[in-house]
Amino acid sequence: MLDILTAATLLFSPLLISLSSPWNLDILPSEMSYVPRVVDAELTTLLAANGAVVVEGPKACGKTETARQQSASEVLLDVDANAQQAVAVDPALVLPGDRPRLLDEWQSHPALWNHVRRSVDAERQPGMYVLTGSAVPADDATRHTGAGRFGRLRMRPMALAESGVSNREVSLRELLNGATTQSPDPGLTVDDLMEEVVRGGWPGFRGLERPAATRAVRDYLDQVRRTDVSAVDGIRRDPEGVRVVLQSLARHTATSAKLTTIARDASGPDSRIKDETVAAYLSALERLMIVEDLPAWAPHLRSSYQLRTGPTRHFADPSLAAAALRATPENLLADFNTFGLLFESLVVRDLRVYAQACDATVSHYRDSSGLEVDAIVTTDAGAWVAVEVKLGSSAEVLDAAAANLRKFSGRVDTSKRGEPAALAIVVGTGYGYVRPDGVHVIPIGTLAP
Structure with a gap:
């Protein structure tokens, strides 16, 4: 069981979060170990075949933690004020780092899309970036240029086989x-x-x-x-x-x-x-x-x-x-x-x-x-x-x-x-x-x- 402080945080944080808030329910408390997800294997396959992978799903379904398992560095764009300021000046500033590099909640800064695309085009290497998002950006036109560069992965809340309820027979x-x-x-x-x-x-x-x-x-x-x-x-x-x-x-x-x-x-x-x-x-x-x-x-x-x-x-x-x-x-x-x-x-x-x-x-x-x-x-x-x-x-x-x-x-x-x-x-x-x-x-x- 979670301690009282952690439980209270999880319980009341949904009242405080928004698309640009400092709360991210996809990030598990540190004392909770990662539970393997069905999409783990799919993410591995997509990273091996694409320069970038976009992991999409509703808030709190576990995108960030799943992406973290296969990322070497990260930028949490909904909580890192310095990163938010950098993106506002030049989105390319947050791209350098060990790879795969996780760009979490990227949709709050849609301009990142084209910068990631250009980086993938320039280096032509698989597994460069993982972008996680809990909403489809308002300007969808910028996303069409990802063909051949971005793999897509849909995540959902845990199925019974993931949460340990199913015996998986x-x-x-x-x-x-x-x-x-x-x-x-x-x-x-x-x-x-x-x-x-x-x-x-x-x-x-x-x-x-x-x-x-x-x-x-x-x-x-x-x-x-x-x-x-x-x-x-x-x-x-x-x-x-x-x-x-x-x-x-x-x-x-x-x-x-x-x-x-x-x-x-x-x-x-x-x-x-x-x-x-x-x-x-x-x-x-x-x-x-x-x-x-x-x-x-x-x-x-x-x-x-x-x-x-x-x-x-x-x-x-x-x-x-x-x-x-x-x-x-x-x-x-x-x-x-x-x-x-x-x-x-x-x-x-x-x-x-x-x-x-x-x-x-x-x-x-x-x-x-x-x-x-x-x-x-x-x-x-x-x-x-x-x-x-x-x-x-x-x-x-x-x-x-x-x-x-x-x-x-x-x-x-x-x-x-x-x-x-x-x-x-x-x-x-x-x-x-x-x-x-x-x-x-x-x-x-x-x-x-």
């Missing part, structure tokens, strides 16, 4: 290769899953007791709505309006709610939030990487049904949705429908982390008949796994989910797409096994890359 990579899976019960309970949903995968909050961690995530989200959504591009946004939109998004987690639905749901009896206002808020939240919608999968179909191309709504971590709703394990116990949606979002978060390590992407499926599949994992080579997410694991629930997966698989034109590597139901608790119909049952507490 079932590999997504092996599943994509057609392996048969089975696993012992990882021992997770419904209470454990509720705890994970409200606590989230934030490295700096993992050492806190649950009430303190819950409060920290709420304060984090409060900072986003009060400061960060305006600081990201300098456009003033109403914090109260952002709050009700965040609540609406949270209520529609893991659904295909349209923008108009979110706007209507966020509007009060005496005021109406315009669709374009909601769109602007969502754009800012996407640039902060607070929300990350799940895109639609578009396979060739054997049937005449029309594909639905709208995304499903997800936060970067289910704890953000829980914080927006002020959810606790106690009130989630009385609202299993909401808990089920937040659990689905947790599974999507973990699948995204593991899929990235497999050169794969995650999407969802929905067609005009109403048939839906929660997640489709697809590799660049074309292998794919269809996943239904179910909090419960009763025979009735599993039978219905398996029938849905088989129905979906029958609609995909496998002559063009190929047969699925697996059809899988990810559940909250219990054992992992393959049903007689060939559908895998995989407890979330067993999954790993």
Whole structure:
């Protein structure tokens, strides 16, 4: 456990941070040892192939500490006043140093981008710089000149395999290769899953007791709505309006709610939030990487049904949705429908982390008949796994989910797409096994890359 002073710092610092503040929640307290992340190997590969690597992800997901493991020197641009003054005079002043050189929170000084690019062009050496950022800069035009010079790496909050909750018995990579899976019960309970949903995968909050961690995530989200959504591009946004939109998004987690639905749901009896206002808020939240919608999968179909191309709504971590709703394990116990949606979002978060390590992407499926599949994992080579997410694991629930997966698989034109590597139901608790119909049952507490 963290000492009282460290816990207090972690708990209340989200109220103080902003894009240019002296606080950086991606830097762990010195007494907390680094926990290996799934992206470590990817960062090594990208540094060997590119002059610079940009590591992007929401605040507090661990970017700085991950980059530090493979950097020889660093400039912390959000806390080092001398570096900030130097960049204001000439961004090239902060580039010299042992390499790879970490330029942390570079987006607060976008002019750095072209200076790094010129340095890479001049020396043509791999592994020169690591740039970390928790927001997409307002002037995106300068970033297009990075082609062929910059590698990109997306980081997310910790998946269960990273935080030590998963026993790592079932590999997504092996599943994509057609392996048969089975696993012992990882021992997770419904209470454990509720705890994970409200606590989230934030490295700096993992050492806190649950009430303190819950409060920290709420304060984090409060900072986003009060400061960060305006600081990201300098456009003033109403914090109260952002709050009700965040609540609406949270209520529609893991659904295909349209923008108009979110706007209507966020509007009060005496005021109406315009669709374009909601769109602007969502754009800012996407640039902060607070929300990350799940895109639609578009396979060739054997049937005449029309594909639905709208995304499903997800936060970067289910704890953000829980914080927006002020959810606790106690009130989630009385609202299993909401808990089920937040659990689905947790599974999507973990699948995204593991899929990235497999050169794969995650999407969802929905067609005009109403048939839906929660997640489709697809590799660049074309292998794919269809996943239904179910909090419960009763025979009735599993039978219905398996029938849905088989129905979906029958609609995909496998002559063009190929047969699925697996059809899988990810559940909250219990054992992992393959049903007689060939559908895998995989407890979330067993999954790993």
